[in-house]
Amino acid sequence: ERYRRGLPRRGWEIEVDGHRYRLVFGDLHEHSEISRCRRSTDESEDQSYEMMRSVVGYDFGALTDHGYNFTPYLWHHHAKRTRANADPGRFLTVLAQEWTSTFERSRPTHPYGWWGHRNLFFADPWTRTWDNATEGKTPEALRIFLRRRGADFLLIPHQLADRVNVPMDWSTHDPVTEPVAEIYQARGSYECAACPLAAHHATPPGWYLQDAWARGHVVGVVAAPEHHGGYGLAAVYVDSLDVPALFEALRARRSYGTTGAKILVDLRVAGAPMGSVRPESSGPVPVRLRVWGTAPIETVEVLASNEVVQRWSGEGRVRLDLEADLPPPGGPTWVYARIRQVDGHMAWTSPVWLGTVPSPKEGDGRGATSPPAGGSAAPATGERPAASAFPKAAP
Ligand SMILES: [Zn+2]
Numbered sequence: 001e002r003y004r005r006g007l008p009r010r011g012w013e014i015e016v017d018g019h020r021y022r023l024v025f026g027d028l029h030e031h032s033e034i035s036r037c038r039r040s041t042d043e044s045e046d047q048s049y050e051m052m053r054s055v056v057g058y059d060f061g062a063l064t065d066h067g068y069n070f071t072p073y074l075w076h077h078h079a080k081r082t083r084a085n086a087d088p089g090r091f092l093t094v095l096a097q098e099w100t101s102t103f104e105r106s107r108p109t110h111p112y113g114w115w116g117h118r119n120l121f122f123a124d125p126w127t128r129t130w131d132n133a134t135e136g137k138t139p140e141a142l143r144i145f146l147r148r149r150g151a152d153f154l155l156i157p158h159q160l161a162d163r164v165n166v167p168m169d170w171s172t173h174d175p176v177t178e179p180v181a182e183i184y185q186a187r188g189s190y191e192c193a194a195c196p197l198a199a200h201h202a203t204p205p206g207w208y209l210q211d212a213w214a215r216g217h218v219v220g221v222v223a224a225p226e227h228h229g230g231y232g233l234a235a236v237y238v239d240s241l242d243v244p245a246l247f248e249a250l251r252a253r254r255s256y257g258t259t260g261a262k263i264l265v266d267l268r269v270a271g272a273p274m275g276s277v278r279p280e281s282s283g284p285v286p287v288r289l290r291v292w293g294t295a296p297i298e299t300v301e302v303l304a305s306n307e308v309v310q311r312w313s314g315e316g317r318v319r320l321d322l323e324a325d326l327p328p329p330g331g332p333t334w335v336y337a338r339i340r341q342v343d344g345h346m347a348w349t350s351p352v353w354l355g356t357v358p359s360p361k362e363g364d365g366r367g368a369t370s371p372p373a374g375g376s377a378a379p380a381t382g383e384r385p386a387a388s389a390f391p392k393a394a395p
């Protein structure tokens with residue numbers, strides 16, 4: 001399966017306002033044997049990058065070992081292997097780590113622990129230090145710390161509703177530094193509790209991506225494998241294959257996630273590409289969707305405010321060009337697409353937001369206008385864990 005996924009899928013482009021973006025695929029969440037959690041099966045850094053670059057044919061990749069597993073020696077080794085495995089113009093590597101919260105002591109407001117798991121990406125591949133979440137910073141303190149160092153960075157939350165590790169605390173989400181989240185990864189989907197391929201060992205509703213959207217968060221979509229090249233893939237529309245362009249594309253949420261297949265998707269809502277935020281929304285909403293699967297397509301669904309509002313059957317075809325008019329939304333809404341192939345592979349796009357204006361203020365933990373009615377309850381913000389809370393290793 002991993003070798004079959006290596007089939008090249010290059011040259012797909014979209015045009016937005018006269019500007020061309022090309023689609024690139026990559027892995028933004030992978031552990032090497034530096035991480036202690038699955039050292040017996042995870043590959044070395046060189047093996048992982050070789051697999052991404054030459055076997056599965058990815059355009060970019062990042063190794064995200066746990067902050068708590070680095071020593072100064074291992075961090076410099078990690079940064080050197082990240083720089084050495086880049087093939088400029090052909091394969092982009094990004095210096096990264098996982099910022100893994102492991103506070104397990106529960107409170108009524110945080111029954112599964114504190115803050116959640118994020119991957120941290122540095123634009124500068126010569127960044128000299130990493131950060132260990134178990135030392136007790138809050139996500140906001142981490143952001144302040146990184147800004148003071150002058151770092152250009154991104155954070156990507158993952159395993160959003162996992163209850164074995166620490167799920168994502170959406171009250172600490174920052175729309176500026178956390179533009180996208182993993183909707184799918186090795187553990188399964190965190191779209192919603194009752195959604196296709198939903199992860200096992202999950203929390204009740206409240207921590208999923210649909211819950212974040214219902215709270216008013218503007219956060220886009222990627223997917224990632226996490227361990228030994230498993231399932232999950234990020235697809236990003238970039239200007240060029242370098243870190244500034246990749247960061248720009250992720251900050252614009254011009255991205256989607258798949259279960260691993262290189263499914264090609266172009267979603268336009270009211271003419272705007274995936275990830276866009278449009279303030280106005282009056283009248284019917286035209287949706288156009290171009291899909292080129294890697295197998296016959298079973299269904300294509302369009303969801304508005306987390307409800308399926310349009311469904312097509314693929315009728316055994318691999319390529320589809322679909323159009324529909326959605327009824328006027330009558331308030332803030334977010335529209336995204338979900339594709340399922342007959343071989344079980346899926347893709348989820350970043351939404352297009354209509355009638356939502358994201359807050360320009362950083363770190364207010366909200367990021368957008370008040371959520372529309374009907375949003376599910378989400379974990380509330382609370383006090384910091386007591387200093388005696390003891391860390392527990394998490395995969
Ligand atoms: Zn994690």
Ligand SMILES: [Zn+2]
Binds near residue numbers: 031098
């Ligand atoms: Zn991880």
